[in-house]
Amino acid sequence: MGLETALPTDYVLTTQIQRVINWARRSSVWPIPFATACCGIELMATASSRYDLARFGAEVMRFSPRQSDLLIVAGRVSIKMMPVLQRIYQQMTEPRWVISMGACASTGGVFDNYAVVQGVDQFIPVDVYVPGCPPRPEQLIEGVMAIQRIIDEDRIPPAGPGGKRAGLGIAIAPTHSVAPQPVGLGS
Numbered sequence: 001m002g003l004e005t006a007l008p009t010d011y012v013l014t015t016q017i018q019r020v021i022n023w024a025r026r027s028s029v030w031p032i033p034f035a036t037a038c039c040g041i042e043l044m045a046t047a048s049s050r051y052d053l054a055r056f057g058a059e060v061m062r063f064s065p066r067q068s069d070l071l072i073v074a075g076r077v078s079i080k081m082m083p084v085l086q087r088i089y090q091q092m093t094e095p096r097w098v099i100s101m102g103a104c105a106s107t108g109g110v111f112d113n114y115a116v117v118q119g120v121d122q123f124i125p126v127d128v129y130v131p132g133c134p135p136r137p138e139q140l141i142e143g144v145m146a147i148q149r150i151i152d153e154d155r156i157p158p159a160g161p162g163g164k165r166a167g168l169g170i171a172i173a174p175t176h177s178v179a180p181q182p183v184g185l186g187s
Contacts, residue, residue, distance in 0.1 A: 032068035037075030039102035046137040065091035076104035
């Protein structure tokens with residue numbers, strides 16, 4: 001009934017074990033959302049049927065850090081929430097990846113004050129930055145696809161210092177063109 005009945009038994013498949021492991025990791029990314037503001041609504045929309053994040057193997061939103069390997073930080077992070085975010089990151093299993101979603105998570109956004117962290121990359125390593133306020137679901141999907149491309153290139157064991165990966169800091173370019181502001185409407 002499955003694939004094994006469609007394939008003849010006298011064929012041999014050769015590949016590298018690293019490619020098989022990376023294919024399995026890429027095809028089953030389990031994100032944990034850390035959504036604190038309006039970017040969380042766009043994150044929820046990305047998982048809806050219209051955008052269908054399940055096409056990329058990331059439909060299983062886990063709310064336990066021990067069962068997830070992709071942390072999506074969506075929205076502003078306050079100083080009081082940063083230790084919680086760091087604890088969640090530390091409890092995730094290796095290999096783990098991080099997406100910083102939105103202007104507030106990446107740079108603090110319009111909240112330039114003492115209570116909001118001016119970029120989560122000061123405290124945890126970020127692999128992909130998704131810009132926007134809030135970013136569109138298509139941009140988050142592009143960020144997940146960038147994580148999948150990163151996973152495809154991973155080495156076993158990781159080639160970083162001490163056998164751990166370092167954050168890559170890839171920025172996703174916006175997929176839309178900004179219309180100019182209307183001028184001279186008051187006449």
